[in-house]
Amino acid sequence: MFKANVLTIFPEMFPGALGFSLAAKAQSEGKWDINPVDIRNFAVNNYHSVDDTPYGGGAGMIMSPEVLGRAIDAVHTPGTPLIYFSPRGSQLTQQKAKELSCQEEITLLCGRFEGIDERVIEAYNITEISIGDFILSGGELPALVLLDAVIRLLPGVLGSEDSLCEESFENNLLEYPQYTRPQSWRGFEVPEVLLSGHHENIASWRRQKAEEITRIRRPDLWEKYQAEKP
């Protein structure tokens, strides 16, 4: 079973969106579990504060190393991945989600305010992960995003393992266009080849479309695809 500890000042935000559909079913089947932990429980004063003003001045508050250290020590199993969500982190990718889906336990630290005291990152050698070049008000949504990406990769969570192999980012390609019934909708037609039943032609059309879309939309991925394609 894959277990995710989530350190947050808003534990009630979990499982949130993960309490629906595939993820909810997988959780009820014992394929994964979540342990949301309230950082405030580790506060060192009677006001339950978790933050303090920044040394050197400036706007906002910084999450305290004393409080975070106590929370991490109580929850994190040494040797398992410890991740802090941060706009400075390396970007979350499908590859990263895959690596994490092979772990038995991970701990996610959700920042708030202006972030956390840098010494916590140093002391625990924490991996920083960003979900994109924009600023959110907390790490809780990134935690839900990461967990959603990981959970659907756990063994037996998706109905068909094939659908994983065909998805965007597999082989550094974006996915080809998909269609369902009806064959004609508001004057738009499903491409002929998909109606042909000719598996080879369909596969080659899909590959060609995936390449075209990747080349136009994501030159960075296209370069990788060309360098790494067998």
Ligand SMILES: C[S@@+](CC[C@H](N)C(=O)[O-])C[C@H]1O[C@@H](n2cnc3c(N)ncnc32)[C@H](O)[C@@H]1O
């Ligand atoms: C308001 S942000 C702090 C931003 C920080 N002062 C900076 O400029 O990098 C509060 C928290 O939200 C989370 N966060 C915000 N944007 C994020 C992103 N793009 N990816 C991951 N986490 C993010 C982080 O945990 C961060 O500590």
